[in-house]
Amino acid sequence: MARRAPTVIAPNTPRNTPIAIGSGTVELRDESDGSTTVWVNNVPSSSMRPEVDVLDFEYMRHMAAAIAAWAPSGRWLALHVGAAACSLPRYLAHAYPESGHIAVDIDTSLPELVREWWDLPRAPRLRIRAQDGLDAVASRRDDSLDLVVRDAFAGDATPNHLADAHWWEQARRAVRASGLVVANVGTRPGTIMGRDDARAARATFNDVIAVGEHAVLKGKRRGNVVVVAGDAIDSRALARYAASAPLPTGVDPGWNR
Template structure:
């Protein structure tokens, strides 16, 4: 990667943004906030997904019935997945809930959307943004929101999941990206929490992460309807770095009676090791 912009001071608590051009891929850009990797976008090929967890998202989406989707994204970044959906499912209508208006402004300026992309970005946090959505208005809700490398506790509570279930159509799917490490207690609690409102749940990740041997991303999908588990398993097995899929009895064993997350008993995802997600060092303060 090569730096394309000087970091932008966003004010207390908001972090610094930088867009890094990929020297090996002409259309490729990496978005970082406080040096934490946030998004990778290929403007020339929106179907190219650099981050493994985004590919896991795509594996679930690709297995859903064909046609346009109504998708709400909680957390925007550079809108990698929104671009992918627009590219693979023409005519999809998408809403992105991204509270950082300055980040959105820079992404729009440097990484413009392809013509005809139906993506609306709303400057609101996920909890308030989802509460304002109509009942049954989304086929998919994607939760991919981090602050300082951690998922805010208010976005993984039973109360929030119940509100997401209200927004989803009967066969709608919630997709969640989180990160966890040994002993994977956070993900076990989150899997149990999702099942309170959306009883069909699957988890996808590197096998060593799900076994609690190292830190990494975990993607969870949840729905009232049966999920395309076999298709997701086949895609996970074909990946450059094959992933494990827990569903049904193996998901129940993974959750293992874990305590449900609530507004009164929340839990943020663990702090990730710097070496995993941070790149380079800023010059200056």
């Protein structure tokens, strides 16, 4: 039996070559494991691979675990603030076939490129558009979303207007009472990155739990922390996930308090 040729991501796009986009540049770099990393302004932003049920970035696996602990049966709608290559929306659309996803990105040209690069679900399962993350949340009707995923960065930090009290209040207004918000927070030792973000989340939701590597949670190493916010988070499920994660992972309900 003939062996199938491997799937090539974005076969007509040059590698290791910056491509101009609205917010700067994007570059594709192939990895030895068959995935392709998307670099935006020289920062790794997303990972694309043929397999639909695999997430390469650790923080996205944290997000997926938090969503798995929460996800209701039946239909639900998610808003992704910071679309990039839509790796997580693609994964979730596969894992939860009845879910719908809206992904927004501040860049005006990147959403068009990622549609060309790989096999993303089509509308209405996944709608991608260029829009500011605050506008995307603030323009939603009350109680019109089940999930908000925030993964938007300028360099290695979340833009201030997507991490302050107003943004979190708008997210609280837009998600239903049973809804969830998961946010990727970049951290660096010796800084207060993420402190006001986490405090604003706590002022808005009943339960806020941080998930990340132990050293990152303790401020000893640079990395990403996933802030999970809702009114009834299954903390035991998150603890079980952390205990079995490939890298030393912890959950901290008091992170940056």
